Amino acid sequence: MTTSEAVAGGEPLRIKARRQINDRAIQQLFIMPTLVLLILWNVFPLFYSLFLSFTQYSHSGKAPPVWIGTGNFDALLNDPKIWAAFAVTGRYALLSVLSQTLIGFGLALLLRAKFKANGLLTTLILIPMMLSPVIVGMFWRLIFNPLMGIFNYMIGFWNPTTAPIWLKDHALISVVIVDVWMWSPFVMLLCLSGLKAIPDYIYEAAEIDRASPWRQFWRITLPHVAPLLLLAVLFRTIEAFKAFDLVMGLTGGGPGNVTETVSVALYRMVFQGQARTGMASALAYVVLIVIIAVSNVYIWYLNKMKEA
Amino acid sequence: MSQITLQNITKRFGTVTALNNVSFEVKHAEFFVLLGPTGAGKTTTLRIIAGLTKQDAGSVAFDGQPVDTLPPADRDVAFVFQQYSLYPTMTVYENLAFPLRAPLRRMKEEEIRKRVTETAEVLRISHLLQRKTARLSGGEMQRVSIGRAIVRNPRVYLMDEPLSNLDAKLREALRVELSHLQRTQGSTTLFVTHDQIEALTMADRIGVLNHGCIVQVGTPEDIYDRPATTFVAQLVGSPKINLLNAATDGGVITIMDSDVHLPACELCTDPANLPCEFILGIRPEDVRPDPAGLFAGEIALTEPLGVETLLHIRIGRQTLVSTVPGISPLSRGESVRFGIVRERLHFFDRTTGVRFSE
Secondary structure (H helix, E strand, O other): OHHHHHHHHHHHHHHHHHHOOOHHHHHHHHHHHHHHHHHHHHHHHHHHHHHHOOEEOOOOOOOOOEEOOOHHHHHHHOOHHHHHHHHHHHHHHHHHHHHHHHHHHHHHHHHHOOOOOHHHHHHHHHHHHHOOHHHHHHHHHHHHOOOOOOHHHHOOOOOOOOOOOHHHHOHHHHHHHHHHHHHHHHHHHHHHHHHHOOOHHHHHHHHHOOOOHHHHHHHHHHHHHHHHHHHHHHHHHHHHHOOOHHHHHHOOOOOOOOOOOHHHHHHHHHHOOOOOHHHHHHHHHHHHHHHHHHHHHHHHHHHHHHHO | OOOEEEEEEEEEEOOEEEEEEEEEEEOOOOEEEEEOOOOOOHHHHHHHHHOOOOOOEEEEEEOOEEOOOOOHHHHOEEEEOOOOOOOOOOEHHHHHHOHHHOOOOOOOHHHHHHHHHHHHHHOOOHHHOOOEHHHOOHHHHHHHHHHHHHOOOOOEEEEEOOOOOOOHHHHHHHHHHHHHHHHHHOOEEEEEEOOHHHHHHHOOEEEEEEOOEEEEEEOHHHHHHOOOEHHHHHHOOOOOOEEEEEEEEOOEEEEOOOOOEEEHHHOOOOHHHOOOEEEEEEOHHHEEEOOOOOEEEEEEEEEEOOOEEEEEEEEOOEEEEEEEEOOOOOOOOOEEEEEEOHHHOEEEOOOOOEEOOO
């Protein structure tokens, strides 16, 4: 009798205790950890680095940050080495994004056709995209290796003594080649989804309307895929401006500063040599502003295209 | 303009035979309607004529010239698709100009503008010319789609259920416009529909298609008054024709499960041609309530539609549907006397559904 009473009394109590956590509290329980992490790892560094960019400071020294106003920015914008790094980044971004777009779109056009093993081929092509950039950099260093690398053999240089030493003679092009190898599939994937969304009957109507394949491509295929293509270009441009891991894995910014992109320059500024943390923070903000500006141009164009 | 001849067209998709030995002819400047239920092979027929689908056997000829080997572009047909098929990235003007800009035509921009403007006026879409097609209503889209067909003066118009995605009012309006357009332009048109009203109102001639076979080709009057099979009889006419099992015994025709007996001698058909059992078809308008009528029944249901009323008359265990003009004073449960217009009875074979010829 007593035991059954205890059970009967205990059960409602536990239910009550559980009910005391209301929906709102549960919501907050889920959100709070993420919020705390975000503030600690993202929001705080964002504002702290903004503050640091206006100071003279080195994280390796003992001295506290000294406010110097826009001194860092003045120095950066007058530094030919930084301009050179921007030029390298720009060249790299232009070459790699352009090639990726052309190759990715081309692949998408080929893979749109229905044939056997289409799905398998698509998956295989997507593999490079899924690899870690540092790993990719390391094994492409082997592929480019002038003595034992397979790249020179594949493009027809059989004699290692006369073959180009890619990572030394054409370092930037090498990085572009690897980036294109790795990220064309991404452009392809976006374009493919755009292409598959074009209904067949539009092509049938065009055929009835006597449009040549060339005209069908320019007037129907391209305008349909353009928004997605532009999106791919936007993503890849932003990524190219941030290019770091692949470059570090392949060339480390060298030889000299031939492949020193802005991000690599930034890294060298903080972690190699003088550890100029304040200056590097300022450079990071310059890069941020450039990326935002470039993105906005694309987004503006994208919106214009949708409206028209 | 030209005529279309289809000879023994057969098309299979896997194990399904979509078209089986289909032959018919669309005459010059004729409005030919291909009528049939969903899946009868209407669209396939149209696509084969356009060259979008290749037939397995048989031949398509325009003006006597086989076009089987020609791609769609060289057949010079205009196709109005059910789903409009407009180019969504272009404006209405560009959509209409698109077929004219084909390199084959080498048309001057001025001529293009003239023709597009004229077409837009005919279809009353002039105010939409600069609009993107995605922002048009269904009716406007279908007008543009029709415009894209008529702007180029093709040899043949092929229309694949162009009105079926529109609401009833719009459908009626466009139906009238299309008929008018076809008559004024004198264009050879093959129009596909599953809607018997569209077929009866618009067609010069109708071809009825069922399970990939042509069942009957004829004028709307032929199809309605002399349906070749019970299938055709049921396909056209609303409300549906009354089909009743009937038997003949000497000179008297009896509708089974009822006490309706018709003296066969008064019929236009020679009863000697009829087997013992057959199917009797009576159009609802030929069942006429009449105090002096020969037959008696009971009203099972009335459906007042305003312009007419449908009376369901129970005779024995059978029910006959009758249409009477206006609102009928008869109400459910009342007994009624009625007559049958005997010259307009239809007789079909009980197993094959084929009409007994007079």
